[in-house]
Amino acid sequence: MKRNWKRTAICAAIAVSSVVLTLLLANIEVFRLVDLKAQDAHFLLRGPLPVKDIQLVEIDDKARDKYPELLSVWHRYYADAMRGIALGGARVMVLDVAFGTNVAKYDPEADSVLAGAFAETAPQMPVICAFVPAKLEQQQSTDFMVPLNMMASTFGMAAFPNLTADGDDFIRRQVLIETPQPGVPTESLLRGLALRGAEKFAGKDAELRDGKLFFAGREVPLDAEGNLLVNFAGPADTFPVTSMADVIEAYRAGNRSQLEKWLKGKAVLLGTDDRGDRRATPYFSAAAVGSKWNTPGVEIHASVLRTLLTGEFLRFAPRPAHILALGIAAILSVAAVTAFAAVPQTAASSLFVLLLLMTGTHLLFRAGWLVSSFQILLAFVISQLGGVIYRFATAERKSSFFRNAVALFVGKQVATSLEETQQIELTGKRQLVTILFTDIRGFTAFCESKDPAVVVDLLNVYMSTMVGIIVKNGGHVNKFIGDGILAVFSDDDAGAKPGDHALRTALCATEMVEQVIGEFRTGAGFHSGEVVIGNVGSIDKLEFTVLGNTVNLASRLESLNKDQQSRLLMSAESHEMLGGAIDTVYLGAVPVKGKTEKMKLFSVASLFDEERLAEIRSRHSQDEVSLHMGRAARDERELRAEQVS
16 A cells, blocks of 8 residues: 555656646747647647638739739729628628828829728728828828728728737737727727627627626637637638629629629628738648648638637636646556556557547637647656656566565576576476585474464574575575475576585585574585476466485485484585585495485584594594405405305
8 A cells, every 4th residue: 555655646746747847848939839830730620610791802813813903003993892892781891901101193083982982881881991000200291191091090990900920920819909008998999800890790899897808798818918819710711702803893783682692791801812911820831832821811800700700719728727637638648657567558548648638638629728739748748758767667676576586485596597588487407406405403392382473583583594694605595395495506506616516505504504593403414416407387386496316315314414413414426526625524324215325424524523523533444444354354255265166
């Protein structure tokens, strides 16, 4: 439970750190621009929206080909278009053409003709005129006094055509109204073309209350700079378009039915489709060539107008909700990368979480809420990296833990082999080793008179000491057999020299029997020979063990200590491998089950006192003399028998 809480706390810390880092990175300009591009992707995924009540009348190639005059003196054509749109029954007209100076020097009657058309149509159809505020020196010039501008301003029909561009020069937002000034009523503030057109279409003006803009009974969501997020209806050519030339032609022909078919009851925006008035919007494609991948300014105003009329606003999620969304993304990301051990499952869960998050942000976009998909993605990636680092760190600790656990139960050699091969097989091999058996003298009688808890505590202390001695000498414990220990020494041991396993065993066994732990005394026996060493059992339960007569003989040697009044016994094979490196003593030969010949017994001389050592060596010398005399008598008998025959 404690470990689970610790893991949860670490994952939570990774998630929180990811959110904080994401919010910090979001303030960097390059990340801010990428964020905007990610926002654009929602428009592409959503596709075009249905359009009604809005009609574009464009100055297109057809109109430019039909009317060869310079656009700056098209006043008469604009006047006829204005009359034709009014005749068609439009509810409001937005003229996205700015007249910055009068043209009396080129056509003395042009300005008055246009102003006359405005005055003629205004009672039945409001005409919103694009108005560019003049500089002081322009205001004092008679050239700037354009009748249409003056009339539009007088009747509250003037509006600014400016488009708001982001740092990458894309149009995504639009200023709707001038910044409020103390003491200036809302109705006196200059509007943008779209807002003024929407007001006249709805027949009701927008209001500013407590710093918030309201239109048609709805609050218009504005960002911190007073901009409306434009819910674009689609790319260029989404709105229905009629050529200005066709409108003029129908008007001059008196074809009212055709004009009504195009325009009746609609908000009509007149402007140019020329590339000079085209802007990049979310639908812009850098891979495409040609101005058609930009949207005409008049169509951008149309999208703003549609957003206001339909109330299909886009809002940035409140700051707390945005941070919460980032937190959810980070938590899901960390969970996905840390929940599963297998890499394929981790990859699949991470991909699922990513798709879930991106789908969620897009569904919120469709519902009118903008939660930065880029920041969600950034939090996801940062959390993934943090989770991967944590996973590798814990995996390394787990690997170390299990490697140590395997080494603890079956030895370092086996643990290393398993780690290198990454396989657990029912296999074995033959190898020359030295097998050591140890046992506690009188352990059974000791247990009968002691409390079990005391016995276990003392035994753990004893085993810890004994195992430490074995490990110190390069061996590994194969198993515990009650109070006994089976240890294996071989040339495969770490730091071993070829053929030194018998010497290391002798040194180890000597130190073990010399140790006195409480009331425990140790007996030891070891034998060198060939064994089969490997995994034995089934795929459900394996045991790493050593098999063969060498193991049996080592066990019997240990059990002979009582009869020999010794603490350590070794076989002749082990004694021979010592090569005189340790002072030993010969104890005699005894019959052993499993061997046809008697087994010679040796021990370490330092384990006996002088008196006992002298007795053993004296007895050994007498045995040698008796053996020599016996052989001589036998040879003499055999010689006499041959002579008689």
